[in-house]
Amino acid sequence: MIGTTARRLIGATALAVMGMAGAALAFPDGPVTYIIPFNAGGESDITARYQQQPFQKITGQDLIVQYLPGAGGAQAWAGLNGMPGDGQTIMGTNLPHIVLQPMLQDPGYKTEDIANVYMFHFTPDALLVRADSPYQTLQDVIDAAKKMPGGITAGGTATNSANHVANQLFANASGAELTYIPYTGTGATESALVGGEVDVLWGYTTVAVRQGDAVRPLAIATEERHPLFPDTPTFKELGIDMVGGAYRGIGVPSSTPEDVRQQLSDIIGQVNADPAFRTQMENDGYAVIDVPYADMDAFMAERTAAYTAVAEQLRAQQ
Amino acid sequence: MANAASILFEALSPLNLLLAVAGVLGGTIIGALPGLSATMAIAVLVPFTFVMDPASGLIVLGAIYTGAIYGGAFAAILVNTPGTPSAIATTFDGYPMAKRGDGDLAVTLATIASVFGGLVGAFLLITLSPWLATLALAFQSTEYFWLALLGLTLIATLSQGNLVKGLIGGLFGIFLSMIGVAVIGGDMRFTAGLPSMLGGIDIVAALIGLYCVPVLIGMVAAPGQHLDPGEARGFRLFEAIGLSLKNWFNLLRSSLIGTLVGILPGAGGSIASLIAYSEARRASSRSDHFGQGEPGGILATESANNATVGGGFIPTLVLGIPGTPPDAVIMGALMVQGIRVGPSLFQSGDDTVYVFMTGLVIATLLMLPVGLVVGRYAYRFIVNVPKAILVPLIAYMTVIGSFAIHANPHEVMVMVVLGIVGWAAGLAGFGASPIVLGLVLGQIAEQGFMRAWMIGGARGDFLGQLLVNRPISWGIVALILLTMMLPLLRMRRVGRRVPQPVNAQVVGRSVDRAGLAGSVVFLVLAVVILLQARGLSVMAAAFPYAVGTGLALLSLIQILRSLRGHGGVNSESVSADGTGRGLVLAATMLGWALIFPHLGLFVTSVLACIILMLTAQFGRLTAPRLAAYLASILVMVGLFYITLDRVLNLPLPAALLF
Incomplete structure (x- = not known):
């Protein structure tokens, strides 16, 4: 099939050109689309909204939130790597979802398919x-x-x-x-x-x-008592070893160049450091954390290990 | 309310008024285009409201929301495609009215009803919020289950010709709603191993396909205009006001139903308008005319769905639990502005929320002038544009509308395939509306029932949880029984007046071949459902077993009935004339959905639109006319392409061309 080969060649060339262009230009060079794999109104949405203003302040570009809900987020994550990898499209990622879903069934992606660049808070x-x-x-x-x-x-x-x-x-x-x-x-x-x-x-x-x-x-389920709830004990205090919750971060399509991932990670880190953003998050009960791109592999390995045993139990109940 | 005068003054400032007009106008247009939703428009605009004063920003968002819910009526009336799910029931009477040349009257009626319903909803929001929010909490899973059943009883109404076929369609719709990951049980159901089906069938994509594709096929099947142009008669405002006054009780009841259902998080505008329609029909002395272009039907659905706007804000503001997806986006915007919704909001002494409510009232009032003008242009446009342009335009809207839902080409495929399935089912006498009702209400019914089962099981009292201990459920069940009895009562009344009218038609009927073929297909589907259900967990398998069994039994009955000639005439059934052009249209749309992710949306759309233009052209095409058509197609495709790519910032698939 000459047609297919030719098309692939043109496609590959176009991608390569786009990739180089993306690397050469300053990031971000236009509004960034931020896909939330859930409906509006949830924690993923609200925190994305909180990020919009500091992001705009730091980069001078708009952060546009869009919702692609479906199958508990799986539909969006399964489509992530088909999106353009120039850094202008980023997606919210959630733990334990992106670890548990591929463990328990075939949601159309694997945990390692998702290129997380930053984990910015947990609830x-x-x-x-x-x-x-x-x-x-x-x-x-x-x-x-x-x-x-x-x-x-x-x-x-x-x-x-x-x-x-x-x-x-x-x-x-x-x-x-x-x-x-x-x-x-x-x-x-x-x-x-x-x-x-x-x-x-x-x-x-x-x-x-x-x-x-x-x-x-x-x-x-925190290590120490939550500042907003000083009278509420932690599970640990009560002898139940539970520390954790839902972690939220940002991922990019796998075709995104390394330097763009690094720049994005730096920007999200700056957003996290914004005092107004931190106050807003903490007053709502979110715990801001900083897991930049460089530390991501270690963090994901640790979380995956933590979820593996419980995934076995959930599978047994199906 | 600290100072009513200052609130009113702030809400009525020239800037805020201007913003409200712009919001209503934009919202109406977005709502009229199937697939483009209020949620999307509001989500895109939220960052722009950061630079505004909080009250102004919220007024814009509220105006867009209320305008979009109203705008859904245009597409429902003029092209039989609900622009938003809450306009589903508007197609039942709106499109028949448009077909007979009363499209302008239908649009004006929808406008009056929307304004009235919106005002009732907003009034209850301002006055009774805290009290009504408590009522919302009294509705639990059980009540949602019964409410969904109440909505499903409409199937009996909509399948006047043949109840068995209607019920089969409804069960097919419920089956469609079960595709994907089960919320309860977590199993993958009926995805045929395709990861793209995990998210299930999107309701909006299905609506566009099931309603719009058969209309398009019908349009290319025969020459002549899409709608009867009628004579130019202005807005027909006084005629519409007269009809509304005659229906004042219907309007009030529907608006109250709309507000009450709007309060229930997750139920939303589609159920509200369906229930309001069903109740209006039950109470009307002209109930036989419903479904054939009865003004009372439009008044009921359009007042109910706009009343849900005010209703939906009640749990959003009082409980911090968003009533509908657009409410959720607005809640996010409120929180970013530092306004914490929830129990503490009304004690905080912040006036912003009252300015917002006042703005909502103003936006609702503005719908009257804006809606009448937009409606008039929309009507004249649809009536006067030649089919050779109208068909590609509507087809293009269905493609980008279903793409825009999730920025996913998969939804376009779902839309086209369901459209063709719906058309084929229509040929066999299975109408689209029962399928849509099943799809929209199936998940609410299933989840409500399964939760009642699990909770009842944990408490050791399933029946108590499902009905016995739940007074609100008694009321809903009573309404269900009333609605079910209605056809029987009417049959007796008619039977007394005209003895044995039914038998006269049966004589001389031949075998209903199309119905027979359709029933065999549904029987096979039922067997597949039952076989696949065996591999599911108990929680995820209960409804598939019930639906599969029901579908099998009803299909068997219909096979026997079809053999005996009981095909039934469905008011929605499609004509098989001009199938050649129809098949070209179906094939073009299928190819469009398949090719555009690879070739590029713009290029594919231009090519497909040209094919459709030629398909819809009857008679000779002169060179100047061809040039004009081609130019319009280029402009129209380009305009919406730029809107998607630049304004809405949808990530388009990385394709060969653009």
């Missing part, structure tokens, strides 16, 4: 109850669950997700079996908890901040 797991719940402490929940295994319902977002992992880790560490009820999106879980459909909710510190007096966090 610590939190177990929440509504304000008038009979459960005052985490021990109350554990006692009730042990008395009636599976009798307590715990809401969370989606199946095989960060919340689902938290539910499983909690069961492993405490011996308390809760019935996990999956919802579509954080918003739906919040109305399920506040409206009394589920007894407890696997959420994040951000949910506790947003819902204010309507909910009470019983425990938070």
Whole structure:
């Protein structure tokens, strides 16, 4: 097929030219499209919105947020490497999603297909109850669950997700079996908890901040007590070894040149250092972290190892 | 409310008024183009509002949102394609009205209804927010399940000719909704091993395909204008106002339904307008006319869907839980401006949120002049543009509209394939609307039921969780029963008046061959569903088993009925005339969807549009006319291409050409 060969040659040449052009010009040389693989309104969206202003201030270019929801993010991630790799298109990436999804089924991409350039924050797991719940402490929940295994319902977002992992880790560490009820999106879980459909909710510190007096966090999965919730114990204090949550970062198509990845990583690092951005994030309950491009491989290896065991358990339940 | 006068003064400042006009105008146009959604427009504009005063920025976003929900009615009325999912039910009566030459009246009715519904929604938002938000929390998974069933009862209404075929279509739609990763259970279902199907069938892509492709095929099938031009009669505003006054109770009821359903996060405008339509039909003395161009039908759906705008902001602002996707984007914009939505908002003493609500009222009022003018141009345009331009234009809109949803060529493929499936199903007497209802409501029904099952199981009281202990569900179930009884009651009334009218038609019927073939296909599908369900987890398999069994039984019944000649006439059924040109159109669209990711959107679209122009041309094509057509195609393709690439910044596929 002469046609195919010729087309491939032209395509390859065009790509090479574009690649060189991308490397030669200053990055970014135009508005940057920032794809969020989820619907608007969730943590991934809000933090992207918070990044827009500092990004604009640092680079002089607009950061345009777009939503490509589908299959818990898998649809967007599966399409990431087909997008132009000139740094003008970047995508939000989430952990444990990009590790768990390929472990549990074939979502159309592999964990190592995704070129993460920066992990910029995480939301610590939190177990929440509504304000008038009979459960005052985490021990109350554990006692009730042990008395009636599976009798307590715990809401969370989606199946095989960060919340689902938290539910499983909690069961492993405490011996308390809760019935996990999956919802579509954080918003739906919040109305399920506040409206009394589920007894407890696997959420994040951000949910506790947003819902204010309507909910009470019983425990938070950080190393030390969260500054916004000085009265709420950590899981560790209560003897349950759970530290973690959902990590969010930025990835690029695999065709993106190394120097563009490095520059992007530097820019996101500068965004993270912006004092107004940090305050906004921390007041909402996010924990800002800095995992630049250089440290990414080590970070991903550590997280992948942490999720492997729990993935086996979730698979066994399918 | 600290100072009502200062709030009003701020909302009415010249700049804010100008922004509201621009927002409503832009929103209306975006809403009228299928595939381009309010969510997308608002998301793109959010960064620009950072440089504005918070109140002005929010007014623009609210105006775009309310304009877009309204704009969806234009495409629904004029080309039988809902511009947004919330305009699905507007096609039922809007398009028949346009077909018979009353398109201008239908557009004016939609405008009046949208303004009225929008005002009711906004009024309830301003006055009763905290109280209504508590009501939203009383609706749980169980109630969502019953609400979805209530919406599905519309199938009985929409398949007047043949209930069995309607139900088969509905179950097929529910099957389509199950494709992809199951939210409950986490299994991959019915993806045929394709990773691109993991995200499931996008509702908007399916809407565009199922409604628009059959219309396009119908347009090229016969010469003559797309719509009856009628005579130039102005806005027909007084006629429309008269009809609205006669329907005042319908308008009020539909607006209240719209607000209430809008409050429920995740339910949204599509369900609201479907339920409002169903209720309007049930209560109307002219219910037999619904579906054939009844003004009351448009008034019901359009007032309900614009009422969801105000309704949707109630949980967004009071609970911090966005009611609809556009609400979620606006919530993000509020948070960036430092306004924390949620329980503390109304105690914070910040006036911005009240300025925003006032702005929403103003934007809604502005829809009247803006909508009438835009509607008039849209109507005259669709009526007067020759088919040889209209067909490629609409086809191009379906392609870029479905591409724009996820910036993914896959959605274009889904749109075209479903369109052809919908057309074929239409030939066999299976209408598109039952399929769409199943697709839109299937996931809500499944997830609601499965959650009630899991929670009921954990508490050891499944029936209590599903119905017995839930008074709101009693009410919805009562409405479902009422709607189901209605055809029976009417049949008895008609039966008394005209003895045995049905049998007269049965005599002399021949075998319904197309219906027979269709039913056999659905029977095979049912077997496939049942076989594949065996490999799924219990939670993910329950609904496939139910749907597969139902589909198998109904297909068997229809096979017997088709053999006995009970084909039934579906009001939506497609004519098989001019199939040659129709096949060219279908093949062109298929090729378009296949080739454009590789060759480039612009080049492929120009080529496809030229083929479609020739397909839609009847009679001799003179050289000057050909030149004019080619020039219009180039301009039109180029304009929307630039909009996608530069204004909306959609990542286009990396193709050979551009």
